[in-house]
Amino acid sequence: MVTTTHTQHAQNDQTVIHVKGLINRFGPVVVHDDLDLSLKRGEILGVVGGSGTGKSVLLRSIVGLKRPNGGTIDVLGNRLNELNNEQRSQIERRFGVLFQRGALFSSLNLQENVALPLIEHAKLSRKDAEYLARIKLSLVGLPTKAALQFPESLSGGMVKRAALARALALDPDILFLDEPTAGLDPIGAAAFDQLLVTLRDALGFSVFLVTHDLDTLYATCDRVAVLSQKRVLVADTLENVANTDDEWVQAYFKGPRGRAAQYATNASTAGLKE
């Protein structure tokens, strides 16, 4: 049985992920070299960086899909590389993961898609799992009738919501999102951002969010980590990160799109928007 509090690797109650000295390689290609990063309980951490800087590989290392070449990853007080398979799968059950192309099963309707992890991991009967699945689907704002619809008949925004419902099926402690608003129109993306913050506030999970979407960063993130040169260049509040003296950071945050996203946030905060 995995204990998730007070093991020798617990950093403190406020840290749910602690990555230290991470090394990842693919053959001769070094992706991460001595990378450190923490995720605090209840926060939404945005992970940004240029294309190919290793954001997805970092996510995959933490959720157990890529074995690191070095360093340590402590999750919920457990050092991942010291766990046996049973302990590891117990920890992984406390994750909800929404991949960029983490499509739903096209042959299953939405309620069957969301019920699947409840049947597989929580060992619920199909009837109970589908009942709970319908609750999860309404939690993410989908209408009741959507439960019996198939993914191909839905808009991109509805599919993302359903995928989020599936990621939330087992009431995760940590939600991992890889480009959740990619492919959504700006209104759909903004609605998804709002939903994420509302659910985090209500349910209290922590979020590891890989994104390129500046609007999402401004709308949702408590802190932002910038990946650059194989490690985390800076992890701090948006304001502090945006003022970091780095070429990529300046181009990203102070370019036209960054300024527009910041303006929209300021306007929203000042009550100038609805």
Ligand SMILES: Nc1ncnc2c1ncn2[C@@H]1O[C@H](COP(=O)(O)OP(=O)(O)OP(=O)(O)O)[C@@H](O)[C@H]1O
């Ligand atoms: N399975 C793999 N085999 C070989 N190389 C890989 C593999 N997965 C990732 N890489 C390499 O690792 C590097 C980091 O990839 P990753 O997908 O994490 O980047 P990213 O920061 O998420 O990029 P993007 O923003 O474009 O999605 C890239 O050079 C990529 O080619």
